[in-house]
Amino acid sequence: MPKDPSIQSVLIIGSGPIIIGQACEFDYSGSQASRSLREEGIRVTLINDNPATIMTDPVTADKVYLLPLTVESIVQVLEEQEIDAVLPTMGGQTALNLAIEAGKQGVWEKYNIRLIGVDLNAIELTENREAFRQHMIDIGLSVAPSRIANSFLEGKEAAQEIGFPLVIRPSYTLGGTGGGFVHREEQFDAALRRGLSMSPTHEVLVEKAVLGWKEFELELLRDSKDNVVIICTVENLDPMGIHTGDSITVAPAMTLSDTAYQQMRDEAILAMRSLGNFAGGCNIQFAIDPETEKLIVIEINPRVSRSSALASKATGYPIAKIAAKLAIGYSLDELKNQITKTTSAYFEPTLDYVIVKMPRWDFEKFQGSDHQLGLQMKSVGEVMAIGRTFMEALQKACQSLENNRMGLGADMKEWIRTADILERLEKPSEDRIFRVKDALRLGVPEKTIHKLTRIDPWFIRQIKTLVKMEQRLMRYNVPEDIEEGFFRELKEAGYSDAQIAWLMRVEEQEVARQRKKMGIRRTYKMVDTCAAEFEAQTPYFYSTFDKENESIPTDKKKIIVLGSGPNRIGQGIEFDYCCVHGLIAIKEAGYESIMINCNPETVSTDFDMADKLYFEPVFWEHLEEVLELEKPEGVIVQLGGQTALKLAQRLHEQGYKIIGTDFPSMDLAEDRGAFSNLLKEMDIPYPDYGVARDADEALAVARRTGYPVLVRPSYVLGGQRMRIVINDAELERHVLSIFKHLPGNRVLIDHFLERAKEAEIDAICDGDEVHIMGIMEHIEPAGIHSGDSSAVLPTYSLSVEAVNTMVEYTEKLAKALNIKGLINIQFAIKDNKVYVIEANPRASRTTPFIAKAYQVPYLNIATKVMMGTHKLKDFDIKPRPGGFAIKVPVFSFEKFPNVDKNLGPEMKSTGEAIRYIRDLSDPFFRELDRQRYMYLTR
């Protein structure tokens, strides 16, 4: 069926602020859908209150509403815009719930709006656990034995019937919230109570636990003619029992025979076709008993889901883009494969590589949280790595995590106590895969590891191969001794030069030098959906050590943008927004834009964003090889958060040009001592501080500055392990804990300005002129991490003098630091005196927020200023202020029930929302302001 001509204007609902279980993958799907519809000549209106998204940018949609995702907002949009249809499947559960709620209130009917890409009955069916279970049985598929319970008594009866171990799954919750395994009867009562209370309908499913079964996920697309294709099959390395969002996953399936796979495919298609009549994406999870290969259906999401983004990046097939076209009437056979541009979109991608997705956790930020993984998702981000062997992809994923790991172990961070390791194998946490290798290294039998982890023995054996290679490598003394064949083998198994160096106890440079001397260099292969069967037009590459290199550099001038790696607390979607704008600005300035990142949830790694995409770890070795191949004009590190910035020093040392502010200036801003000296010279006040290498020094510093003091390790993100302490005993305890967890680090101790106001400025400097993008005042007092504070733009209570002083300091500092591009400065204001707390020579968390609030393409301007193609005076910057914009932090505490919810200097929020208010009498603002001192009990 061709495009439906009656659809001229579509509303896309976003997913709101980032929370655990619903992250920036929905910005990716929403943006892709929006672009897909616009290329069909459809007018797109977008609603989402997450200011850090690219979907809410004028580059993505025709009309953007940064409004809370409520029925009232929907009504407002419909009153103001001519909308024909709403597409609610791109914004996760949040968008769907809103669409359902609006439907119940008769909004769609009243405004004569069609819902496209979705069947609400299908959604209802898959969300209602009992109805879903019955439906699966009706169509002849198997499910785990279970019973629904609406009361404590019913739950107890169900448990008695089903037996232990069992699972409690609350109905209508996101990311497995409130669910969990119950291994023994005595744990049951508490788990049941919790599950019932978490479910909005006070309903749980008590289900037999199929612990240890293998878990698979299929991503499907269906069109209005009922044609169905499987886009991707993903195997969970971690078997049933760990939420798929928290599992290491692999594609294609590694341990599945065709017989088992085709049964799964048949059942998936049968299930999807049985679910109402909608055109779009769908995700189905299966569990398979490894002994009998019996299959059961776990769950179905009849919408674009978290794993759709991963499947898109893993295969090259843009699921959201195609799903959007299916929603407006096209059928799959009418569309082209977006990658080859010549073959059909109706086909099933095939991979000639392996992808490994690894979750990124941030338990450090949630003191007291239970680190054990289970039914409820706890990770805050993810990385994807591509290789030509499973081992290569696995190790590249470890290199992408930014956990200071150099690969899967062999990097000085191994555990050596067998008892501890075995315990961690049984109680999976964020490090289980590393512990599997530790156990193998220490000689624990594969059988034991399989018994404790239930990981398929094939994967365990692959990791064992690594252990064997390391044993062989350790017989060599120097890199020069390694014969070329074995060196190649090591590299093909994903070993970084740093790992090889650690194993041989030599310097990384020696390994790199010898490797290059032998001509062992990374080659680049294309992700093309079709295993090279057809010629592809998409410059989406990954590195490996195979023979042929397919990435042929053009003779155009190029600029590389470094991305920010996996999302985590303190560094997330906002940097994706910055990178996307950076890429656009680079192209506009006439350069070829090249993107390097490893985060599959991002828009900046979409296949048609940069002129060339290297889906690679943001890790020195990988970066260097791209640089040596592409020979770019320079590298932009200002847009990828602290991750990209961290690589500035090495780039500088190796003689690569950093676009914009150069490394010595960045270093001056980042180095606490040098920066304070600069402030002193310029007569700018700052809180008294000191640096300590041990507890004695720390105590001395605190005595000098006076309590309370703010204590933190240097070079960390999002205020990790940052505390405010009020006496020697507390200080000593905390400093010792820092040294225990981060040995070799230094501790920074600042005098803490109690009850001070906090404010920050984002600015652009072109070397001559400074443009203040925005001045934000925090509602909460100093002491709360800026990421967890509600920031009001512009300031609302600070004196004119204080504001003028901040502007003056910013202008002075930007020039003194030789900033070319972006700078963010944080201030504390006490008794009308302005102190500078820190300066970040890069895009900050708030830059997208200001760009949205003032409707100025600040990142585009900043990138052009960095490149030197433009000066600030070349732009006619006209901010459109109107009232105040408030950035409101959003937390995911419900995922960590036992965690201390106090806010402090360590950031804990996972996302943010934007609110506009006309004036300070607005009830929303008054409520926030009233609670400003209540942060301790949030």
Add this chain to the structure above:
Amino acid sequence: MSEPQQAPAVLLLEDGTVFHGKSAGMIGAATGEICFNTGMTGYQEIFTDPSYYGQLMVTTNVHIGNYGTKRTEAESYSIKIAGLICKNFNIEYHRPMADMSIQAYFEEEKLVGICEVDTRAIVRHIRSKGAMNGIISSETTDLAVLKKRLSQVPGMEGLELASRVSTKEPYTFGDPHAPLRVAVLDFGIKQNILNCFAERGCFMKVFPARTPIEELRAFEPNGYFLSNGPGDPAPMDYAIQTAKAILAEDKPLFGICLGHQLLAQALDIPTYKMHHGHRGINHPVKNLLTGHCEITTQNHGFGVHPDAIKDNADKVEVTHINLNDNSIEGMRVKGKRAFSVQYHPEASPGPHDARYLFDDFVRLMQN
């Protein structure tokens, strides 16, 4: 990953291109036409598919052997490919239901392979240069010797291979009391075709490729089936004549792959050698009669000429086309109960989307 003792191996192509790797399976040498398959599951089914007889198989899926091999998942009683070319040959496997490792299986079947080569580079090479002959060797890596041996390998075009893989003696399959009887002409039939018929209430007698029509008739079948198989259909005059005789008889006739090409030949519609063929389990086909699409398993290096089929519009109707390149995927004979498809509805490996064709055939036989 390699075991240290693996012998070096080499792949030499007709155009002189050389790839160095390591041995997989038996130490030795193997020759044939090089082709690639893009399936991500079902390596054992591929290796045992008789249509691949005489071909060196490149698997684009990077890990081969992960789940071992299982006797019941073979498509014929032995390995039919001439040699294997893959990236990672996994001697270690895990699957409780499996019988043995791929290495043991290859040794038992005396199959030579090469691994740890840049399979993607090879595929790109074939994609641009077309199918060609090649030699894999782990017994000698002396290129001069290999070149000489390679020069003696005949080209696939004009090569009749079906009779080499066909059954030597007729045999029956299925329940003798089943309501329908199918006379199957075996040009290298896959086991799962027989299974698909048996499941639908058919009793079959499988005949050697060169069986004359009279013997088929003597079975008193309700319908005839022309199987898949290797090689070029053009020189298979004996089979073309049988197909003509079946058509004259006007009983239901179904052909798959080579059977499809033979039916075309029987209607005087020529076939041609494709640039590098279709081999995989993700090929998009559109059924022009219903408008529905199906993902299909394909394995063919020859095809039915699209222009010629247009010229014969009075005789045949195109029923299925390939959505990637619009090639002919299926046809039916006007005024007859005969139809055929270029792809493999029996799948194995691959999707089951096209199984309805067996139902269609059964329905034709019932009427």
